[in-house]
Amino acid sequence: AQKVTQAQTEISVVEKEDVTLDCVYETRDTTYYLFWYKQPPSGELVFLIRRNSFDEQNEISGRYSWNFQKSTSSFNFTITASQVVDSAVYFCALSEAGYGGATNKLIFGTGTLLAVQP
Amino acid sequence: DAGVIQSPRHEVTEMGQEVTLRCKPISGHNSLFWYRQTMMRGLELLIYFNNNVPIDDSGMPEDRFSAKMPNASFSTLKIQPSEPRDSAVYFCASSSDSYEQYFGPGTRLTVT
Numbered sequence: 001a002q003k004v005t006q007a008q009t010e011i012s013v014v015e016k017e018d019v020t021l022d023c024v025y026e027t028r029d030t031t032y033y034l035f036w037y038k039q040p041p042s043g044e045l046v047f048l049i050r051r052n053s054f055d056e057q058n059e060i061s062g063r064y065s066w067n068f069q070k071s072t073s074s075f076n077f078t079i080t081a082s083q084v085v086d087s088a089v090y091f092c093a094l095s096e097a098g099y100g101g102a103t104n105k106l107i108f109g110t111g112t113l114l115a116v117q118p
Numbered sequence: 119d120a121g122v123i124q125s126p127r128h129e130v131t132e133m134g135q136e137v138t139l140r141c142k143p144i145s146g147h148n149s150l151f152w153y154r155q156t157m158m159r160g161l162e163l164l165i166y167f168n169n170n171v172p173i174d175d176s177g178m179p180e181d182r183f184s185a186k187m188p189n190a191s192f193s194t195l196k197i198q199p200s201e202p203r204d205s206a207v208y209f210c211a212s213s214s215d216s217y218e219q220y221f222g223p224g225t226r227l228t229v230t
Contacts, residue, residue: 033217045209045221091161095217105151105174106219108161 002027004094006109013082014117021077021112023092029053034068034075035093035106045091051075082116089113120144122222124210130228136198139225142191143212151211151219152185152195161209167193200229 003026013019025034036048049059051068059066063080079086093106123142131137143150151166165175167187175185182201187193197204207226211219 035218037221043207043226044223045211047218047220050218105163105166105177106153106161110160 002094002096002107004092004107004109006092006112008112009110010113010115012115012117015083016081018078018080019082019114019116021079021090021092021114023075023077023109025073025075025092025094027094027096029096031097033095033097035095036066036075036077037091037093037108038088039091039111040088048077079114082114084116084118087114087116122210122212122220124208124222124225126225127223128226128228130230131200132230133201134199135229136196137200137204137227137229139195139208139210139227141193141195141210141222143193143210144214144220145191147212147214147220148190149213149219150187150193151213152193153209153211153221155207155209155224156205164195164208197227200227202229205229 005024008022011019032053034051038046038048049066056068056070065078067076089111091111092109095104095106122144125140129137149168152164153161154164155161163177165178165185166173170187170190183197185195205228207224209221209224211221213219
């Protein structure tokens with residue numbers, strides 16, 4: 001069965017600190033996709049990144065970086081030099097390859113609330 | 119390009135009334151998803167369509183919920199009759215073959 005676990009319910013940091021959000025997933029498929037979404041206080045869900053199961057290369061985008069390790073079934077997200085605007089709920093999600101190559105549903109973790117204090 | 123459009127943004131209704139939520143996906147996207155977000159259950163998929171055809175409706179809570187996608191640019195989620203436990207934020211998302219799903223702003227439904 002598919003499952004995404006975000007063990008950290010809430011994290012509070014002071015501005016400019018680095019913070020890592022953990023994500024552990026379970027799937028029996030060999031082809032799958034992992035995602036991170038951001039939900040700011042305004043409520044919308046903002047796509048941040050997608051990784052394919054066959055590409056374990058880590059990725060950096062500005063202050064954001066992602067560490068994908070198949071050996072530990074983890075896809076962790078690090079924010080460097082956090083800012084108040086980073087305050088949001090962050091969701092990790094898993095999707096298996098869909099029917100006929102179509103996009104399949106997302107299985108979401110329970111989210112981590114990040115509060116960045118000034 | 120416009121993102122996913124949902125209407126209404128907020129809906130307050132009385133128990134027993136019919137509620138219709140609407141979604142316009144991003145032009146060119148061939149998959150459409152309806153999710154529900156509650157404090158108790160988090161984000162969960164209700165139903166999704168590929169090329170206007172329902173593929174997986176296993177998340178639809180019960181017969182009171184129905185969804186349609188009559189064409190590539192429009193979908194509805196209907197609740198009849200509504201109940202207080204249906205109160206939630208309902209998100210519509212769309213995707214092309216790239217697998218990323220782009221979400222609309224959501225409809226906050228309150229059933230009193």
